[in-house]
Amino acid sequence: MNLILLAAQDLLNDHCAVVRDPRRLRHLREVHRANIGDELTLGLAGGKLGKGRLVRIEDDLAQFEIDSLDQMPPAALPVHLVLALPRPRMLARSLEHVTALGVKHITLLHTRRVEKSYWQSPELKPEKIHQHLVLGLEQARDTLLPEVSLEKHFKPFVEDRLPALLEHRRGLLAHPGMPDACPRGIDEPTLLVIGPEGGFIPYEVERLLEAGCQGIHLGERILRVETAVTALLSRLF
């Protein structure tokens, strides 16, 4: 937690914020070992960042005096990430990684090699997803929550939604064995599609290429999804 991310309701007024949830209080105590007078980085969800001084800390609340929230959050990556739904623990970590890296649009997609049971995981509940996004923002000192959408069927996504998403974006399909190496240091709006453990099936690869995605690879090594996601984003942008 390199940032205390404040919700609108945490603000009593422009100069005073109160944090009451056990997770943040515990973090303040155990990791920051915060004392009265300490200056910490604060940010308003969806807004700006600045410094605040801890003026009160008790069992069930911490109160901050805010100087001013006048810094912009770090730049977002110009990417819409379409990720085959990973298994629950890897989903949790991947959401934190990509949020920390600056992704703001995430689609979780069903594909043939995604186990159907993953769609029943408690990790997909909105409050659990929110929790992982917040952890990513707090890590990277960012305030803008990514949007996450769920696509439980491959075909309607590719046929009905993908064409519009690709109208103003370069589509990249990351898949082992594709002809082109992953480009480096691009800054154009991009849609990046990443398959599940075990990869896309050939039919899915064909449909994504037909829709206008360019097939790219990261070399001979087969990476775990969470490693591949970070490696791709870091090389691309």
Next chain:
Amino acid sequence: MNLILLAAQDLLNDHCAVVRDPRRLRHLREVHRANIGDELTLGLAGGKLGKGRLVRIEDDLAQFEIDSLDQMPPAALPVHLVLALPRPRMLARSLEHVTALGVKHITLLHTRRVEKSYWQSPELKPEKIHQHLVLGLEQARDTLLPEVSLEKHFKPFVEDRLPALLEHRRGLLAHPGMPDACPRGIDEPTLLVIGPEGGFIPYEVERLLEAGCQGIHLGERILRVETAVTALLSRLF
């Protein structure tokens, strides 16, 4: 496990290998759902890769008939990674990530912000480290185990070992706020130094820069160590 990594003692002769350990047997049964006649990728630790056919599978062994092991493992990254010792669970995952990415030389270093208790973790036992390295190799279809060394004191490492390591390598110190952006797509021999959660202290940064490292950053965002390691390696090479 995209590769069945064979130890020398698993080979009965050039054309026959037997796997007996519960982890690989369980993986063959539960993940590969392997049946007699299936062809799988095999590799000899420290050697080459090829295909083998499963000819026998019982409760306590699986036997393969090997066609030939004649493919080279994927290229290694030209990097010596010096990583401030992460907390145990992050160490485990980081070892898997960097092994899968192709790192062959890893030094785990003590720094001021590394908790001393981490050095007592069971994750640092040679057999546990070996386990994580093997998982990374199996993931990436590689056969060459990385070498891991432990440096429990910062100063003797920087004064006595670092100068020799930097004689034929470009030294890069990844640290937030350093002047240069992380270079992209280099291929020269490199020593990459990455700090702990919370970063290096200023004294440590000074000593590493004095020793000849170039300070680089990944942008404004502060990343968790395991995200930063993958992001740096993927951007650099």
